[in-house]
Amino acid sequence: MFGNGCHSKARILFHEDITGKEITRNLLKAVQKLPNVHILEYVTMLDLIEQDNTCFGILAKDKNDEYLTIEADNTILASGGIGGLYEHSTNYPHLTGDAIAIALRHNIKLENPDYVQIHPTSLYTNKPGRSFLISESVRGEGAKLYGKDGKRFANEVLPRDLMTAEIKKQMAKDNMPYVWLDMTVLGKDVILNHFPHIYEKCLEEGFDVTKQWIPIVPAQHYYMGGIHVDKYSKTTMNNLYAVGETSCNGVHGANRLASNSLLEGLVFAKRAVNKIHDDENAQHKKYDIDFAQLANNVQQNIDREKIILAQEYKKAIFNEMDKVRSAR
Ligand SMILES: Cc1cc2nc3c(=O)[nH]c(=O)nc-3n(C[C@H](O)[C@H](O)[C@H](O)COP(=O)(O)OP(=O)(O)OC[C@H]3O[C@@H](n4cnc5c(N)ncnc54)[C@H](O)[C@@H]3O)c2cc1C
CATH class of the missing domain: 3.90.700.10 (Succinate dehydrogenase/fumarate reductase flavoprotein, catalytic domain)
Known part of the structure; x- marks a missing residue:
């Protein structure tokens, strides 16, 4: 994935047999040092706060089950794969494809949702x-x-x-x-x-x-499908990006080779950040919205529908997979 003109060479980053752990550990260490990054632990995204196909942030719950809203000019979804929906998976059980289910809820385009490695x-x-x-x-x-x-x-x-x-x-x-x-x-x-x-x-x-x-x-092991993104990791919703396993940018096809998802994640996360940076410099779009009111509506919807992520969202994802599979 790292190349140089016509003499490009494929490279694989590895560390013993714990490559992912090492990359994550070092990235986290670097992020923790950044003065402009605020990390919220044990916070679960429940839904997007959006209007007219434009994302303005997210609704989440903290570890005490209290709602919190995060307002953002740009939002990047990076909630990993769907292994937690399966009985046997190499992934952690809490990786339940929440961003995929939320995308379905908002008619954000998915790509090959039935491709599971x-x-x-x-x-x-x-x-x-x-x-x-x-x-x-x-x-x-x-x-x-x-x-x-x-x-x-x-x-x-x-x-x-x-x-x-x-x-x-x-x-x-x-x-x-x-x-x-x-x-x-x-x-x-x-x-x-x-x-x-x-x-x-x-x-x-x-x-x-x-x-x-x-x-x-x-x-x-790996979700090959995901939220459709372009080469800058942009979804079909304005101001909304998706990177990593939750996204599908098409570079892997139906069957990923070993060892290249971490590189893909790094490359496409960087592309998203560069794009956001360039767009912010180029234009200062002003939206006429009442964020607090929008967020309140989303929270009421979540309350009314009694959405339990692990059940309703799981059902939504598997239904979509079946629909796409039977249409192939
Ligand atoms: C055992 C194993 C070995 C692997 N080895 C390699 C390898 O050697 N090389 C390689 O390239 N790839 C490897 N992979 C694949 C690679 O690790 C994953 O594809 C990669 O970690 C995906 O990164 P990500 O940031 O998209 O998601 P993740 O690393 O899964 O991170 C997703 C994060 O989102 C959080 N999250 C989920 N839902 C929510 C929510 N609703 N609200 C808030 N946060 C949420 C999770 O807690 C998690 O922190 C391996 C995978 C496994 C399981």
Whole structure:
């Protein structure tokens, strides 16, 4: 994604086997130092405050369940994917696609809302909660997949959708809720140096990957669809942007390759900020609105409809997915 003229080279940012955590930790540290940024923790966005397809901010709830409104010239949605809507996902349960449901509520255009990426290899467990992801770089290094009979059944470096399909086929054939992944073939040095966190996590779950195979199963991993945005991350609503997994800018297509969503998030977040900055310098639009009244209306709607995000919004997202799928 970082390129230079016709001699462009693709680069992947990585740190051991915890790239996302490292990028987030460093970004957060940098943001916390900015004097013009105010971070509100444990605040949940409930709805947009909008009039005539122009966004003026959001309605949210704090940790004491009190409403609060945030007025803004420009708003950027960045509430991640939809993993929390699924029983098995590598994402945190609180990532429930709220921005997607809110977009549906306001007729903001979505792109491929039915495209959901399943990661072929999460550690099988019957415990509830987030599934632990076994990175595909493990298979890139040479780890093998086996069925119940201990035999290989597929090429281990297939793209995610094809790999998932092969694993599901084998699970059905074996009548088992998982297949086996063999990391022992990588050798102890490679495992400890390249995959220390996978090693430790599996050990916590009772598996020593240097000595034994582990059970793995496909799990929801990434939302390929999302809020439609242009190349500056702008949605179809005025003054409203969307970045990261909640947006769909079309760069990934239907099936994201590994390791490039964080780069996409960084690049398109920067584009959004530059665009907002340029527009603010170019024009000072004045809107004739009564923000307090608008916000009050939105709050009354939310109260009246008794919207419980986890239920009503989930229903709205799955309905939209079904609608688009059956129209394909
Ligand atoms: C296990 C795992 C490993 C991964 N590894 C890689 C990798 O190596 N390389 C790579 O490129 N990608 C990787 N990905 C994908 C990548 O981490 C995500 O795509 C990326 O984190 C999405 O960033 P985001 O900022 O859009 O959303 P998130 O990082 O999910 O952040 C969304 C934020 O919004 C908040 N939020 C949600 N709803 C609301 C609401 N209603 N109100 C207020 N706040 C809300 C959440 O609390 C959260 O803080 C991985 C994903 C997983 C699950």
